[in-house]
Amino acid sequence: MPYPNRRTVLGGAIAATAAVAGGAVINSASAVPARRPGQRSMIGVPFEAVDTVRIGVIGLGNRGMGMLSGWAAVPGCTVAAVCDIRAPRAKTAADHVEAAGKPRPVEYGGSASSYQKMLSRENLDLVYIATPWEFHHRQGRAALLAGAHVGVELPIATELDELWDLVDTSEKTRRHLWLMENCSYGRNELAMLKMAHEGVFGEVTNGHGGYLHDLRELLFSDTYYTDAWRRKWHTRSIASFYPMHGLAPIAAAMDINRGDRMLTLQATATAPRGLADYRERHIPRDHPSWKEEYINGDLVTCMISTERGRIIRAEHDVSSPRPYSRINSLAGSRGIMEDYVPVGAARARVYVEPDHSGHSWRDFTSYRDEFDHWLWKTVGSQPNPGGHGGMDYILQWRVVQQMRAGLVPDLDVYDGAAWCSPVPLSVKSLENAGRPVEVPDFTRGRWAEKRPGLDSAQSEMPPVG
Helix, strand or coil: CCCCCHHHHHHHHHHHHHHHHCCCCECHHHCCCCCCCCCCCCCCCCCCCCCCEEEEEECCCHHHHHHHHHHHHCCCEEEEEEEECCHHHHHHHHHHHHHCCCCCCEEEECCCCHHHHHHHHCCCCEEEECCCHHHHHHHHHHHHHCCCEEEECCCCCCCHHHHHHHHHHHHHHCCCEEECCHHHHCHHHHHHHHHHHCCCCCCEEEEEEEEECCCHHHHCCCCCCHHHHHHHHHHHCCCCCCCHHHHHHHHHHCCECCCECEEEEEEEECCCCHHHHHHHHHCCCCCHHHHCCCCCCCCEEEEEEECCCCEEEEEEECCCCCCCECCCEEEECCEEEEECCCCCCCCEEEEECCCCCCCCCEECHHHHHHCCCHHHHHHHHCCCCCCHHHHHHHHHHHHHHHHHHCCCCCCCHHHHHHHHCHHHHHHHHHHCCCCCEECCCCCCCCCCCCCCCCCCCCCCCCCCC
8 A cells, every 4th residue: 555645644744743832843853974984784684694692691680680591591592691780690690590501601790891891701692781771872882892793671772872873883893783672572562563564454544652660669669770770760861761662563563664764753741740759658758769859750752753644652651550551552544453451362452444343342362363473373382481471582582593594683773773762852852842853864764665674474493503
C-alpha cells in the first residue's frame, strides 16, 4: 500500500502542532554532523562470523546479574570476563558462572577504571554494558575503540552529542553497537510487528507505547539501586528517562529507519508529586532522600511525528501508583490492537476489519498464534533461564546467533540513537514550553531504504564444536 504524500498529510499536522505549541519547530537539534574520513555507514553490515562469542560484562547490579545466566547458557557463548566497580560483585558473578559448569571468567573490579583494564587485556567479541545510565556512553565508546561489538542497556546515552558520538564511533571502528531492548523481542510485540507488515491493520497511522511502572518502593530502597543512582536522576533532569520499552516496538512496526523516520518530538510533563508524596507517607525523616528535591514530572509524554505522517505517543511514569504497562498499541485504517488488558491468554485485545464488527473487542490470542514470530516458535518454546517472560533470553540467543552466523544485526546503532533521542529532546521541548523539536536523522539520509529488521527470516544457530 503506498504511503500518503508528505506534503498533504504531514504539512498540515506540523503546522497544527507548531500553532498549538505557540511557536515554530525548534531545529537546532537536527544538525547532522559530516562524516569524518574513514567513516562509513553500518547499515547492512554483517558481523564477522566467529565460532565462539567471548563476552565481557560491565556492571553486575540487578540487571547485569539477571542477564548473566542467559549469556552463559546460549550455545556458543562464553562469559570470558566480568567487571564491576565493586570487586565482590565480580567474584560473585564469576562464582555463579563456574557453578553453572562453565569456565570461570576473569574478574575485574575495585575501581572506576576497572572496565578499562578489562577492555585492554581481554580479547572480547562482545561487551555487554549494564551500569547506571550516566556511564553508558563512555563505556560503550571505549568498548568500540577496543575492537568489540557492544550491547548497551537502556539508554545507550542521555545527551544528543553522545548519541552522535556513538554513531560516529561505530562507523569509524566498523563495530556494531545496539540498544539491548528486550521488549522488542516480546511475543505480543513481535506478533504485532508481523501483523503490521502483512497489512492486517491496513495503513498504520498511529501507535502508543510507554514505560508505566510503579518503582517508588525500589527507588527509595537502600539496596536495590546502588547509591540510589536512579532516584537521583529525578533530582537533576526533567527528561523522559525511559520511554524506549514502549517506543521501540511501535517504531519497529512502523519501519522507523527502514522506510520512515521520526521527524519531530513535542513533550509535556505533569507536576512532580509522586515521589515526594511517597516519601512523606513511607520514608523516615532521617533518610538521606529528605535532602532531595524532585523535579522530574510524574508523567512525561512525548508526541512524535514521522516523515510519513504517522504519530507515536510515548509515555514514561515510574512515580505513580499504577499497575505495570508498556501500553503497546498500534492502529491503522483497518483496525487496532491494545496490549496490557485483562483479555484472554495473551492479555491483549484486537479489532480488525473485515474479521470483526459490532464495535466489540476480541481476544488477541488467536492472532498471536497465527502471527507468532519464528523466534518464539523455536527458542521461546524451550525452557530457558531468561527473565521477563523469556524475552531476555531470546534477545541474548539472537545476538549470539547473529554473531556466530555472520548475519546482519536486527538492531543497529541508528535504531538505538533514534529510540533514545527522546531523552535529550524531551528536555529541549519542555524547556521551550512544549514546542516541537526536530529529531535528527542518525542514518544520514538512508532512513528511506527498505531493509530487514526484527522481521527476520528464520535461521539456525550454528552447531557448537
